[in-house]
Amino acid sequence: MTSEIIDWDADLPPATAEEEYESLLRTLKRTNGFRLLFVECVPAEGERLIAQVKADFPQKKIEILKLDESAYNFYNIIDNLPKRDEINILFVTGLEYSLYKYEQDKKELGWESKDIYSYSWRGVPPVLINLNQQRERFRDNFNICFVFILPSFAVDYLIQRAPDFFDWRSSLFKFSMDKELLQLESMQACTERWNLGDYIALTPEARKRELVRLQTLIDEDGQTPEQKAELFYEQALLYRFAEDYARAIASYDKALEFKPDLHEAWYNRGNALGNLGRLEEAIASYDKALEIKPDKHEAWYNLGIALRKLGRLEEAIASYDKALEFKPDQHKAWYNRGIALRNLGRLEEAIASYDKALEFKPDKDEAWYNRGYALGNLGRLEEAIASYDKALEFKPDLHAAFYNKACCYALHSQIDQAIQNLQQAIALNPDKYREMAKTDSDFDSIRFDTRFQALIEG
Missing domain, CATH: 1.10.10 (Arc Repressor Mutant, subunit A)
Structure with missing residues (x-):
């Protein structure tokens, strides 16, 4: 005889969306008063499901509670709902934002990034403490069937962190998004590329909602590796423009797990590493980007910047030259090339490089100033003064230019x-x-x- 426990459901095929919805409908029909139901699905699927339930139960009072911001005392939120006693079914969306906010806050308290990134189970968010502690009051005071619409990571979070509330008079229904719809939602999330100003203008709450939206799509079954890579990449961009570079790097790494030839991820990973001062790693990341896309002038330029900061000036100049090979009018590359040449004492070449930068950006006061500095060191004092004057024309409060002009005039008596x-x-x-x-x-x-x-x- 075998002593193994037999799981009779193990070989059963997963329920279809139609079967799961019928099961939810039966549960709602049998429920008269307080109950907790949890529906695992992406927000877009949740909206369609709510509309369908409303159509199937026209006789019931159905309301939606959208938690667009972090919630702390969930009991009080329900208690203060208008005409609360008339509600039969209350759909609750957005609880995941409170969970995500708590994980973000842990960073400020010194939690390890691996724990934060993986939704570690240390500690309990205030909203879950409230749900656990108030569950009897929910039953006694609210004659409502609560239906929480949650993405998969939030359901896992509840199971681990609020088991007393989750298991108490509750049922879980899982709805996987249709594959075509999932691809459409994912593509939309990844093609809504904002420019730099749009990323910076996002409020912390708006950024959090975007991050949760992306994480929800990442966790959904049926994602292709290419789509997961794009979603992680988009997630990394949000972290990057929030100046959360450590998380951005972790997201770029996840993107590259699924799509190793995503040169933009290697490039932006290098930028994030550079912002953290991890220059050797940044150089390695730029090298990978250029291995995939050799004509990416931005990567050549930023590689040059990292090399210059490490004092590897000859290599930096070679990188600037490669950037200029693909984009000859990149004035920043000409300018920084001039700085590297000046630091090597090659002043005539530095001046020629500043002249090229000014050819493409005549109002670049730093180029006029550094050009004057190089001319002064060559003893060409009148030309240096003229160059400082041009710098002051574009930046009238450039005090270093006034000082160096004074030096030139003094040397000229x-x-x-x-x-x-x-x-x-x-x-x-x-x-x-x-x-x-x-x-x-x-x-x-x-x-x-x-x-x-x-x-x-x-």
């Missing part, structure tokens, strides 16, 4: 102009330029001028 420009620099940043001027050898020719002494002594 043009005392009045030197004093005038030093005075401008000190007016804009007194502490810095008084201290610098005290020991700067460029001012040796005017050091004993009473006006100079008065300026540095304040």
